[in-house]
Amino acid sequence: MHYEGTVIRPPSEAHSIILQVTLGCSHNRCTFCGAYRDKRFRIRNDEEIGRDIGFAGRHCRRQKTVFLADGDALAMPYPRLRALCRRIRRELPWVRRIALYANSRDILRLDVEQLAELKELGLGRIYMGLESGDDATLAAIGKGADSATMIEAGRRVRRTGIFLSVTCLLGIAGKDRSLAHARATAEVLNRMQPSQVAVLTLMLLDNTELGRQARQGVFRMPDRTGLFRELQTMIRGLELRAQFQANHASNYFSLDGRLPRDRERFLATVEQAISGALHLTPESQRAL
Numbered sequence: 444m445h446y447e448g449t450v451i452r453p454p455s456e457a458h459s460i461i462l463q464v465t466l467g468c469s470h471n472r473c474t475f476c477g478a479y480r481d482k483r484f485r486i487r488n489d490e491e492i493g494r495d496i497g498f499a500g501r502h503c504r505r506q507k508t509v510f511l512a513d514g515d516a517l518a519m520p521y522p523r524l525r526a527l528c529r530r531i532r533r534e535l536p537w538v539r540r541i542a543l544y545a546n547s548r549d550i551l552r553l554d555v556e557q558l559a560e561l562k563e564l565g566l567g568r569i570y571m572g573l574e575s576g577d578d579a580t581l582a583a584i585g586k587g588a589d590s591a592t593m594i595e596a597g598r599r600v601r602r603t604g605i606f607l608s609v610t611c612l613l614g615i616a617g618k619d620r621s622l623a624h625a626r627a628t629a630e631v632l633n634r635m636q637p638s639q640v641a642v643l644t645l646m647l648l649d650n651t652e653l654g655r656q657a658r659q660g661v662f663r664m665p666d667r668t669g670l671f672r673e674l675q676t677m678i679r680g681l682e683l684r685a686q687f688q689a690n691h692a693s694n695y696f697s698l699d700g701r702l703p704r705d706r707e708r709f710l711a712t713v714e715q716a717i718s719g720a721l722h723l724t725p726e727s728q729r730a731l
C-alpha cells in the first residue's frame with residue numbers, strides 16, 4: 444500500500460483498509476489544525492488508487508471496512524467517487540462499508556439523491572468536523588462554514604440514512620466564549636441529530652495559527668476545570684439519541700456510551716473530574 448506523509452483516520456477506523464485517495468485537505472485553513480500543513484491538496488489518479496486496491500485485494504481480505512483518506516475525500520468529483528465505490532465493491536467484495544471525512548461544503552455540493560446513490564454503493568459513514576456550534580468561534584477559527592451551513596449538511600447526510608459522526612472540540616472557543624460555545628454546540632447538534640458525537644480536547648500546535656495566537660496571548664485556553672465545565676454544559680444541553688464518545692487521546696478522561704441512556708453517568712464522571720476525584724490523563728500522555 445502506498446501512503447504519502449502522515450495518514451490520519453478516526454479511532455473507529457483502526458481496523459479498516461486505509462485507501463489514500465486524496466492527499467491533504469482542500470480547505471486547510473482551520474487555525475487549530477496542523478494535520479496537513481505539509482501537504483498540497485490533490486486527488487490521486489486512478490492508476491495510483493487502482494494499485495492500492497489491487498494490494499488490498501491480495502493482502503487485506505480480513506478487513507471488512509474501507510476508510511478513504513486524507514482530510515476530505517468527498518472533495519473528489521462525484522462521478523469519480525461513484526466509480527471508486529463501484530470499483531471497491533467489485534474488487535473487494537468482502538468489504539461491508541466505506542467511510543470518509545467530509546466538510547460541510549463538499550456534502551452540500553451533493554444532493555440527497557447523489558448521497559443516497561453513494562450509500563447504495565457502500566458509503567456507510569461520514570465523519571464531519573463541527574468543532575463548535577458558535578458562529579463567532581467558527582469564524583475565528585477559519586472553519587469556512589457557519590452553524591446554519593453545518594446543520595444543513597448534517598441533516599442532508601442523515602436524510603440518506605448514512606451514519607453521521609460529528610466532532611466537537613473542547614477549548615476551541617478560548618476562555619471567554621467557553622460556555623457560549625458549549626451551549627451553541629449542543630443546540631447545533633440537537634438540530635442536526637447525528638448518529639455519533641465525538642468530543643476531543645484542543646491541543647495547541649506550534650505549526651498552527653492558533654498556536655501562534657496562544658504564544659502571543661491573543662488566544663487563551665480555558666483551564667482544565669473550565670474545559671470540564673464546558674463538557675458538562677454541552678452534555679446537559681444535548682437532546683439526542685446517539686452514541687457519545689469523549690475517549691480520544693486528547694481528552695483528560697474518557698466517556699463512552701449512548702445518549703440519553705448514559706447522561707447521568709457522564710455528568711457524575713465530569714463532576715468527579717471537576718472536584719479532583721478522578722484520575723486524569725497526564726499532560727505528557729495526551730495526543731492527537
Ligand code: SF4
Nearest residue numbers: 468471472473476514
Ligand atoms: S480541521 Fe479538517 S477541514 Fe480544517 S484544515 Fe484540518 S483537515 Fe481541513
